[in-house]
Amino acid sequence: MNTTETIHKQSSYYIKTHGCQMNEEDSLKMANLLEEKLDMQPTQDVSSADLVVLNTCSIREKAQEKVFSELGRWKKSLGYKSNAVIAVAGCVASQEAEQIFKRAPFVQIVIGPQTIHRLADLYIKCRTTSKRQIDVSFPAIEKFDHLPQNTRSSVSAHLTIMEGCNKFCSYCIVPYTRGEEISRHFSDVINEAKNLVTTGAREIILLGQNVNDYFGRIDDTTEANLALLIEAISQLSGIERIRFTTSHPQAFDETLIEAYDPSQTKLCNHLHLPVQSGSNRILKQMKRDYSVEHYIDIIAQLREKRPNLRVSTDLIVGFPGETEQDFEATMKLVDTIGFDQSFSFIYSARPGTPASELIDEVSLSVKKERLALLQARLKYHANRIADEMVGSTTDVLVEGISKKRRHEISGRTQNNRIVNFPGTQAHVGTIVNVQITEKLENSLRGRIASQSSDPMDVHTSTCTEQKIQHAHA
Ligand code: SF4
Structure with missing residues (x-):
């Protein structure tokens, strides 16, 4: 058994994400990395996690203050596991760098958006050396x-x-x-x-x-x-x-x-x-x-x-x-x-x-x-626009079972509207032609008109390969 396995067997991580879809995506990548490289498991309970990551966003007003108060609040109300490693990632990490250690001495890892692929290594170093780790560089290697x-x-x-x-x-x-x-x-x-x-x-x-x-x-x-x-x-x-x-x-x-x-x-x-x-x-x-x-x-x-x-x-x-x-x-x-x-x-x-x-x-x-x-x-x-949609039929890509009603499924129209309607697991991942019956505050309701493939499907040509070949010429 190597050092990594010895230290991290059955350990868990908790990631909280602020901000945009890019940050959501980065958090997903960090989760994949920790699971694949260190065999760690996700937990929804910050107080039981061996590694706590706050993936921050500096677009928010007073973003820095909110990061420190959130970390402090968790510490006070929930408490961290006694030997948990606390990491700050994302844009505030990049912007504040060493300052984070000064203002929140219990933080042990500071990692920027372009170095998230090094999180597992920094975590191991932090565990094995008991020293703080920071990497907010913009490495040329992607x-x-x-x-x-x-x-x-x-x-x-x-x-x-x-x-x-x-x-x-x-x-x-x-x-x-x-x-x-x-x-x-x-x-x-x-x-x-x-x-x-x-x-x-x-x-x-x-x-x-x-x-x-x-x-x-x-x-x-x-x-x-x-x-x-x-x-x-x-x-x-x-x-x-x-x-x-x-x-x-x-x-x-x-x-x-x-x-x-x-x-x-x-x-x-x-x-x-x-x-x-x-x-x-x-x-x-x-x-x-x-x-x-x-x-x-x-x-x-x-x-x-x-x-x-x-x-x-x-x-x-x-x-x-x-x-x-x-x-x-x-x-x-x-x-x-x-x-x-x-x-x-x-x-x-x-x-x-x-x-x-x-x-x-x-x-x-x-x-x-x-x-x-x-x-x-x-x-x-x-x-x-929603009113215009009521009464019409439209293609909905079914993303899953509705969270509120288990006999309903939920998907999105081309213009990104959420539609809930009766259906089954078998519809998930397919495009269904739905008649929109009702407009709600944040979504639409409907019923299946027919199962369809995306109408744009049939028109798609094979011109891309030709264009790439042309670009080569
Ligand atoms: S500077 Fe900011 S707002 Fe402007 S294009 Fe770049 S990311 Fe978007």
């Missing part, structure tokens, strides 16, 4: 090469294709915490997609901080962009749907617009494209590098290909210097696009970002007022 394959079954599976961001929007901390953009090799992504299909995935959600900046190597001389990757994944047997998040309007090129041609790919009739503001003046201050007109033009071109395309977005209100006119421009854009379910936030400064240096003269009460108005308008459009 972490993906060192992480085990995902073997968990999920009808809708995330697949990270790139990491980091070179955009440096003035309000955002991500480029400082996740580093420069790195795209995974084309064949690695394809192989992972194939593997996900074997574990039950029918929908792939391609992930990246700036997913449409993907440029993955095919070989020494050829790269694939996101559109080509989507076309290639669309060809894989078993894949019914593809989504991607999060994309940036500035990098939304013609090939990606072309990929929305239903005959080309299995992209859903839904796009999440953050716009942040409807005012060109504010977009400039945010360093977003596109205009409102450009954003509207992208959506118009996409709707030429997919007239029923639903679009959701992210919006920030109360950015420093935002006037009433700027805010009205945002409200106007919401009506122009008719956004489906979207996210909206009040601006708050992130330490270390250029925007945090700007004088923020918009009062909190004004920000709150604007947010309430904006959210009411967004809700109006989301409800309008």
Whole structure:
């Protein structure tokens, strides 16, 4: 029996995740790593875990404070196992680094988002040397090469294709915490997609901080962009749907617009494209590098290909210097696009970002007022779209048995709406044509109209291989 087995036999881990889908995905990867490399078991009870990991997000307001108070609260109310190792991962770890040990001396591991593949090694070192471990570097070798394959079954599976961001929007901390953009090799992504299909995935959600900046190597001389990757994944047997998040309007090129041609790919009739503001003046201050007109033009071109395309977005209100006119421009854009379910936030400064240096003269009460108005308008459009869906039939990819009613199944429409309806385990992983009968606050109800395969399936051509060959030429 080796050292690893001696120390870690039957030990358990607990991971709590804050923030975005990228963080959720990183937590899943850390879990796979601990199970595969150290044979550890997950536990839902923080007080019994041998390793406690808090995977943090610095997008949240006062993110650092929340991390320390959460760790302290667990310590006080639940207590940790006497010899538990406490680790802080994610963007706050990257940003605060050694400071975390100073402010929370009971933390023993600090690990950044780009080094999660080293968690098992750091844990062993921590156990064997009783010394604190830190690794918040941005290594040139991709972490993906060192992480085990995902073997968990999920009808809708995330697949990270790139990491980091070179955009440096003035309000955002991500480029400082996740580093420069790195795209995974084309064949690695394809192989992972194939593997996900074997574990039950029918929908792939391609992930990246700036997913449409993907440029993955095919070989020494050829790269694939996101559109080509989507076309290639669309060809894989078993894949019914593809989504991607999060994309940036500035990098939304013609090939990606072309990929929305239903005959080309299995992209859903839904796009999440953050716009942040409807005012060109504010977009400039945010360093977003596109205009409102450009954003509207992208959506118009996409709707030429997919007239029923639903679009959701992210919006920030109360950015420093935002006037009433700027805010009205945002409200106007919401009506122009008719956004489906979207996210909206009040601006708050992130330490270390250029925007945090700007004088923020918009009062909190004004920000709150604007947010309430904006959210009411967004809700109006989301409800309008849901009302239009009631009475129609639509394809639903069934993801599992309903959590509330065991005789019902739950799935998603192309525009990402959750639908619950009577069905059985046999429907899980299939696309079912559902008549929508009722709109609820956060979901829809329906009944099976017929079992169907995705109608886009039959149109998908085999042009991707030709394009790759062409790219080689
Ligand atoms: S594109 Fe802008 S908002 Fe998005 S991660 Fe990069 S810097 Fe942050």
